[in-house]
Amino acid sequence: MERIPVLKMGRCLLVTIQLDMQDQTAILLQDDLAVKIASSGATGVLIDISALEIVDSFIGRMLASISGIAAVLGATTVVVGMQPAVAITLVELGLSLEGVRTALNVERGMALLRHAGGGDLEFGA
Numbered sequence: 001m002e003r004i005p006v007l008k009m010g011r012c013l014l015v016t017i018q019l020d021m022q023d024q025t026a027i028l029l030q031d032d033l034a035v036k037i038a039s040s041g042a043t044g045v046l047i048d049i050s051a052l053e054i055v056d057s058f059i060g061r062m063l064a065s066i067s068g069i070a071a072v073l074g075a076t077t078v079v080v081g082m083q084p085a086v087a088i089t090l091v092e093l094g095l096s097l098e099g100v101r102t103a104l105n106v107e108r109g110m111a112l113l114r115h116a117g118g119g120d121l122e123f124g125a
Contacts, residue, residue, distance in 0.1 A: 001024055001025065001028060002019065002025060003025075003028055003029075003032060004016075004017055004018075004019075004021075004025065004028075004029045004032070006029075006032055006033060006036045008036075008040055008042070011041070011042055011043045011044065012042055012043070012044035012045065012046060012110075012113060013033065013036055013037065013040070013042045013044070013045045013046070013075075014046050014048070015029065015033070015045070015046070015047045015048065016048040016051075017029075017047065017048065017049050017051060017052055018051050019051070020052070020053075020054065021052065021055075021059050023058050023059075026058065026059055026062040027062070029062075029066070030062060030065060030066050030069065033045060033066055033069070033070065034069050034070075034073065037069075037070055037073045037074075037075050038073055042075050043074060043075050043076065044075055044076050044077075044078070044113035044116070045066075045070050045075050045076070045077040045078070046077075046078050046080060046106065046109045046110065046113060047063070047066070047077065047078070047079045047080070048080050048081045048106060048109075049063075049079060049080070049081050049082055049083075049086070050080070050081025050082075050083070050105075051081075052083065052086060053083060053085065053086070054085075054086070054089070055086045055089060055090060056093075057093050057095060060090050060093065060095040060097060061095065063079055063097060063100055064095075064097050064098065064099060064100055067079075067097075067099050067100045067101075068099060071099070076101065076113055076116040077100065077101065078101045078102065078103055078109040078112050078113055078116075079097075079100055079101070079102050079103075079109075080102065080103045080104065080105055080106050080108070080109035081104075081105060081106070082102060101116070
């Protein structure tokens with residue numbers, strides 16, 4: 001089973017999903033992120049889903065679950081790069097992704113994380 005890399009950038013974690021997510025991959029990502037947030041003390045998580053053309057209800061729920069787990073561990077999550085078709089599908093499925101912050105792109109997502117962290121987030125080495 002292929003794992004999705006989780007990169008550390010300052011006090012934030014960056015996840016770029018470059019493959020179609022299978023259910024097991026999403027579960028592994030959830031577990032990996034929880035461990036990485038706890039071990040690194042990250043205060044922000046940015047998940048780039050711009051490469052995903054299809055998101056089913058399970059993956060949508062997993063994104064909401066990841067955001068909830070991160071919040072309990074003291075980190076803010078922002079999902080960026082959602083394709084219009086994905087947004088339409090999620091709404092049609094009745095998944096509002098409650099509690100999940102979104103932004104159009106990585107730059108706006110990073111700005112949202114900085115704002116959510118009260119300006120104390122550091123990006124970079």
